[in-house]
């Protein structure tokens with residue numbers, strides 16, 4: 001029996017005024033799959049990801065996540081978003097709350113858990129990102145890598161069905177990247193379904209099931225990491241891969 | 248009489264001071280009540296307008312901006328006088344106290360709205376996105392994520408503006424309210440001696456020096472927090 005996909009985006013278009021940013025993108029992600037998205041700056045990677053939890057309203061197409069039609073006007077988007085965790089390039093932690101406060105806010109206000117229960121669950125989430133000892137620290141007292149791990153804990157605390165990562169390590173000093181990637185590896189090993197926009201090719205080779213190359217609002221090519229990085233078929237993919245390999 | 252004695256007899260006359268002190272104390276109480284009412288209603292209305300503005304309903308926002316600019320442009324005394332002398336023409340009579348309260352509340356509302364709004368817009372978009380992505384609603388995001396950060400930024404300018412506008416309570420004397428200045432002025436007219444004005448000035452110092460010191464404290468405290 002094949003289970004239904006967790007993410008099923010079909011023919012997604014996005015216009016910003018006259019700018020046509022997504023030109024009919026399909027993205028189907030199976031349960032427990034890790035899909036990696038690469039592509040040049042401005043190709044629409046972030047926009048695609050943001051359409052998947054409707055932070056951005058697609059202009060056309062359909063997006064179904066965990067069986068919920070996100071673009072149906074009857075869908076309660078706030079309820080749907082509980083199942084879709086998102087991690088941002090800039091962490092976006094709440095600076096006026098401790099790490100634990102960041103993690104428990106949605107548990108209390110969205111899931112309606114009592115404080116004690118939310119905190120117990122928040123501590124479990126912080127433990128999964130190896131930051132139990134930082135629960136009472138404010139974001140300004142944490143390194144970038146630690147902040148990003150708190151942001152991951154904030155998302156996984158809601159027990160989402162899929163996690164979206166938008167360049168989670170590109171704002172980090174090189175020595176802090178490893179810790180975040182390690183946490184993402186563990187998440188994957190625990191069976192989390194993930195869509196990751198990133199240029200960390202080593203991580204992709206080790207952890208991705210599939211790599212998508214986007215250019216100019218379209219998925220140009222997709223395949224296993226070995227195919228895409230080792231033997232890209234399209235000229236544009238080849239040019240892009242050799243460019244990021246030089247860095 | 249030497250010049251000093253003449254001066255003391257005019258401005259520091261003990262007999263006149265004793266006679267008019269109770270009136271000044273009454274004026275002091277009235278000023279405190281009036282100022283507190285203005286602060287509460289002005290700040291609440293300003294915050295409310297800023298919250299409504301954050302909903303982003305175009306025509307509503309134009310209206311808010313118009314009202315806010317209007318009351319920031321008009322001198323407070325003009326607003327007081329308009330309400331006191333103008334409204335009866337429209338069949339509504341407000342007391343001097345009510346006119347002053349309403350006028351200065353509207354002025355404080357206008358400035359407070361701008362300050363709150365600047366605070367709200369200074370919170371990065373990423374904060375909204377992070378909160379909304381966890382399923383928080385617009386209102387929850389505003390309340391638990393955006394406002395706590397926005398208000399921290401607004402406290403110093405808000406404190407200064409509030410102090411400046413509550414000092415405008417002295418304008419109420421123009422519409423016959425016996426607040427500090429009104430009481431002092433009446434005392435001068437009855438006694439033909441300016442000592443009540445000296446008392447009035449002292450009353451203002453007693454009232455506002457703590458407020459100004461508080462404002463200074465707030466400013467340094469929140470400046471370090473950043």
Ligand SMILES: Nc1ncnc2c1ncn2[C@@H]1O[C@H](COP(=O)(O)OP(=O)(O)OP(=O)(O)O)[C@@H](O)[C@H]1O
Pocket residue numbers: 016019021039040041042043044045046047048
């Ligand atoms: N809110 C917006 N309004 C207008 N244009 C936008 C908006 N968001 C994105 N764009 C434009 O859409 C295009 C795609 O942007 P997007 O952020 O999706 O690219 P990206 O592939 O994530 O690039 P990067 O690697 O630089 O993050 C860009 O040209 C960008 O300027």
Ligand SMILES: [Mg+2]
Pocket residue numbers: 045046047166
């Ligand atoms: Mg991007």
